[in-house]
Amino acid sequence: MLAAELISTNYANRIRAKAVPPSRPAKDSLSEYLAPCAIRAFEAKEHIYREGDPATHVYRVEAGHVCIYRMLTDGRRQVVDFAYPGDFIGLGAMGEHAAGAQATTRTSVRCLPISVLRDIVRSDARVGLKLYEAVSQELLAARELLFTVSQRTATERLAGFLLALSRRNARRDGNVAEIVLPMTRVDIADLLGLTIETVSRTFTKFRNDGLIDLEQCILVTITDPEGLAAAAGEARVIS
Amino acid sequence: MLAAELISTNYANRIRAKAVPPSRPAKDSLSEYLAPCAIRAFEAKEHIYREGDPATHVYRVEAGHVCIYRMLTDGRRQVVDFAYPGDFIGLGAMGEHAAGAQATTRTSVRCLPISVLRDIVRSDARVGLKLYEAVSQELLAARELLFTVSQRTATERLAGFLLALSRRNARRDGNVAEIVLPMTRVDIADLLGLTIETVSRTFTKFRNDGLIDLEQCILVTITDPEGLAAAAGEARVIS
DNA sequence: CGGAGTATTGACATGACTCAAGGATAGTGG
DNA sequence: CCACTATCCTTGAGTCATGTCAATACTCCG
Numbered sequence A, B: 001m002l003a004a005e006l007i008s009t010n011y012a013n014r015i016r017a018k019a020v021p022p023s024r025p026a027k028d029s030l031s032e033y034l035a036p037c038a039i040r041a042f043e044a045k046e047h048i049y050r051e052g053d054p055a056t057h058v059y060r061v062e063a064g065h066v067c068i069y070r071m072l073t074d075g076r077r078q079v080v081d082f083a084y085p086g087d088f089i090g091l092g093a094m095g096e097h098a099a100g101a102q103a104t105t106r107t108s109v110r111c112l113p114i115s116v117l118r119d120i121v122r123s124d125a126r127v128g129l130k131l132y133e134a135v136s137q138e139l140l141a142a143r144e145l146l147f148t149v150s151q152r153t154a155t156e157r158l159a160g161f162l163l164a165l166s167r168r169n170a171r172r173d174g175n176v177a178e179i180v181l182p183m184t185r186v187d188i189a190d191l192l193g194l195t196i197e198t199v200s201r202t203f204t205k206f207r208n209d210g211l212i213d214l215e216q217c218i219l220v221t222i223t224d225p226e227g228l229a230a231a232a233g234e235a236r237v238i239s
Numbered sequence C: 001c002g003g004a005g006t007a008t009t010g011a012c013a014t015g016a017c018t019c020a021a022g023g024a025t026a027g028t029g030g
Numbered sequence D: 001c002c003a004c005t006a007t008c009c010t011t012g013a014g015t016c017a018t019g020t021c022a023a024t025a026c027t028c029c030g
Helices: A002-006 A029-034 A114-123 A125-151 A154-173 A185-192 A196-208 A225-232 B002-006 B029-034 B114-123 B125-151 B154-173 B185-192 B196-208 B225-232
Strands: A038-042 A047-049 A057-063 A066-071 A077-083 A100-103 A107-113 A178-180 A212-216 A219-222 B038-042 B047-049 B057-063 B066-071 B077-083 B100-103 B107-113 B178-180 B212-216 B219-222
Touching: A029 A107, A029 A125, A038 A047, A057 A114, A077 A125, A077 A185, A077 B125, A107 A114, A114 A125, A114 B125, A125 A154, A125 A185, A125 B077, A125 B114, A125 B125, A154 A178, A154 A185, A154 A196, A154 A219, A154 A225, A185 A196, A196 A212, B029 B107, B029 B125, B038 B047, B057 B114, B077 B125, B077 B185, B107 B114, B114 B125, B125 B154, B125 B185, B154 B178, B154 B185, B154 B196, B154 B219, B154 B225, B185 B196, B196 B212
Parallel strands: none
Antiparallel strands: A038 A107, A047 A100, A057 A107, A066 A077, A066 A100, A178 A219, A212 A219, B038 B107, B047 B100, B057 B107, B066 B077, B066 B100, B178 B219, B212 B219
């Protein structure tokens, strides 16, 4: 199990970390403090931290992709978010991490010790507000996902997911149509509250309906954005 | 519609606000600042604020119960949380409220203007941290609910919900077995991502299985806590 | 090539939803 | 006090989307 996790797996390694610098230039107060922080690298499937680990650091993803998730003892899993370069992870943890963070591709993160963060907050009220806003943003995203999982059909969920990724990409590098999926079907299924079979079938349905191309299973090309938006049901989409 | 909301409805008014003071004595830094704040009262079904309203205040529930929810244009609704006396609502809103807050019973809230809150944060770093923690707590609850809705069966969801309410009551007044439901079946269904029919059927099933008594539809008595916990599946429950 | 991990597809089962009817509860007005 | 009405809750029958189980195919890598 542990050994397996250290071996970078097949599909994941098709994605070579492009080390895209975070799109937001390091202007805000939090980023200033991050500059001198240590950087750690992880292979695909390695954990940055696990659920229940003492929360020692806050991290910013520099390159790669991270899957934030929680586990139930019987093996059921809930993916809570995917973190992309520029995103913070480990925020909102008090004492210990309430969710695990696992790299889905080769990943590097910048590490800010919690103790240092606390000092910064004490001396710089702006940072406290920044943190508050960052967590508020996560709360918003969590509720959006809650909505998606609770009220929408499989078709709507996956369409919404793809559109959210598309918008995320657009903000980063301007490519709206092509989406590289840095996560497996299992990850997607566990995010959307579906099974991998349903995810796979829905992908196939989209392809048959001419909404997307799917030459490789990790490369989605949106051929009919309006159709996909219609399949998503509503403008309201995750993230 | 508006008129209807002002008329307190039947079931809801069976619950007379007991005006229980918040269990936590007003020791923490946020509560200090709340003491001089104005109090506003609402009838059942009245809104404290609506989704999209400019976020002018943060509120603490003094008595009664509030349903926090979001709407989709086609009428689908997601209840995000129920606020009890002592709980804060309206936190984490930046600019405008991302969710609506509707009293489910006669309710009174203490109102703290956002502008004042901002001033406080600037002058008192502890409050910034307090806010951060409060929102983190909400984030945790939202993810717990996400888990519930996404991965669990109707039986597990409702059992977990009842146990969560039981624990909430226990913390407040020590009564573990008796639960008064300050919300309708619709509210419960929209929280758990079910239909009212399924909620009702599951209640009936619990009664037939001897897990609960249900003399009135708003009064649940847990007769077999272990059985209910088993039905909930896992120790991990919402809130 | 062979093996491990991952993805697709099919047949079938089922839990929850939908639609529809009827019962319970509380407020209202005669 | 008793209809009368508006909500709310319960129950039943039938349907459907998604899950489950099982077999096969694809991709990468040693």
